Amino acid sequence: MIALTLLAFAVVYFGLIAYFFFIYEWLYPEFIDDDFLRTGDIVTLGLLLGIGISTASLLGWILARRIVEPLKSVAGAARRVAEGDFSARASLRRGNFGEASDLVDDFNQMAERLQRAEAELQYSNSAIAHELRTPLTILRGRLQGLLDGAFTPSAELYGRLIEHVDDLSAIVEELRTLALSNAGQLDLQCSRLDLAVEAEAALTSLEDQFGKAGITTTLALRNAVTSADRSRMRQAFVALLENCCRYAPQSTVHVETGVARQHVFFRCTDTGPGLPDESRARAFERFWRADESRGRSGGGSGLGLPIVKAIAQAHGGDALILSSHNPGLAVEIRLPRREQPVSI
Template sequence: MSRNLNSRIVRAMIALTLLAFAVVYFGLIAYFFFIYEWLYPEFTDDDFLRTGDIVTLGLLLGIGISTASLLGWILARRIVEPLKSVAEAARRVAEGDFSARASLRSGNFGEAGDLVDDFNQMAERLQRAETELQYSNSAIAHELRTPLTILRGRLQGLSDGAFTPSPELYSRLIEHVDDLSAIVEELRTLALGNAGQLDLQVARLDLAEEAEAAMTSLEEALAKAGIAATRHLGRAVTTADRARLRQAFVALLENCCRYAPGSTVLVETGVSTKHVFFRCTDTGPGLSAENRARAFERFWRADESRGRARGGSGLGLPIVKAIAKAHGGDALILPSQNAGLAVEIRLPRRDLPF
């Protein structure tokens, strides 16, 4: 393709030179025959073009074609090189090498630079997605293995007579089944959110009322974790899915119970210029800057050794973000100089249904 483009550009430059030469040549003929002859009647046809004139015109034409060919080749090279680089990188990406990147030399066109930058950004996102997919597959297997192993051990013990059937034993088995069901439902919610297919039953609601309901439902869990909860709930009306928003609010409060026990939690709702918000701020250990950047990754935990022990699957914050994005909003961790963590859900200001 590149050779074809090179030759086309060179041929186009040569054709342009020949066209310019033809315009000049026939323009001179018209000038000499119709204008010059009228101004200078003594002019004769023998004086029109002598051998020297023809040689001069030939030299000029040759110089023009050579110059056009050289400029066309230089221009074609500057155009084709970034295209070849992008094509080669795209071929490597298609073969599974997501680390491939296109390169750009100095002196290329601005559009070529934009093309290379856009391609490299796309390749980087593909590489991150591939890495996240591989990690997610491994993490899913890890998350499901523990409750399945426990279930199998208990059931095998019951079958062999090693365990005596009792309501308490069956209750623990049911709890493990509930854990598996919760993980499956969380994965389903994430998959639907990432595919843009999360079903929303929207209605007009006030975030303050939903936040109050979420905190009321978790009063016992918050007290058990030693959390002192305060609230500043301002009116924040929008249209959203009540059940999904309640799920997101509960997920943030449960996250405080797991990772910030004994802290103070402030829950706020309100309205800004372009959005309504739900904000949950705790005074717990918080996260480092590096960990904040990864907080919304699936199955990620700041402390891998304690996440499952505290009941967390590493899907809480990713689900919160997926729900916010499904409503056209976003979830983000607010910067803070103090200890603790502040997570905010932002939703568009809407007074009418979607």
């Protein structure tokens, strides 16, 4: 600010000199050089310069504080985050610039996301250990019993052991899918497909499970053509339908596909116990189960809906729970409407 004030003063001063020496003398030939810049003029110029520099210094100090304070707050919070304290937040006083407010808000949002990610990671680690410990404990107990002669080898016993191994393999594969999705490395082999055809195929593959769960289905399968990975979409559809078998037995499941504006959708609605409003925001969290409203008798890993969302987002779409006044749960997968295959 002082430098700008001095520069402005220099421009005015030398401009006056140029004016008096070249222009004023030509306009007024009777001008006498002795009349140029008397003592009073010099004093006036000096006072103006002093007032300008003082004002510039004061304004510069005020503006500098308004600029530096939020930067110092962000820097301090960033150091705490770097040291592992993800609860650190930057503060902002009233009267700061809009850009400073945007910077503080963006930093605090980033810190909040880091804190949530850290909490989710810690929870996921403990949940993974718990989910893997149960089938491993059962396997070890059965194998130890066979070794000690406590169990008689039979086809039925070996079949149960294979089921536990399959459960472990499924959990590992689900974790692998989520890890690849988070790293942006989920490999997709996209081709032109119709969601209605894939939904019908997924329903056909689960006919026996639906029959055992006492579920009846109603369909509204309209053409919904897009470009997507066929196997991944089949995996997402099956995960949603298995979710109905596990948590909404003896209910009616309505499956619908169609086109809405610039996206295609697959919608699965059941008439089961549903989820309370406060639980819907957590439905896509890893290993989370709504134990109060949905039973665990089916032994779900809590990874079904997170995988559905990961697959949808890998295609540039999303998965969401639709609000409804009717009982039950409605989950929709939305994908961009693309006619040509894309390389991902």
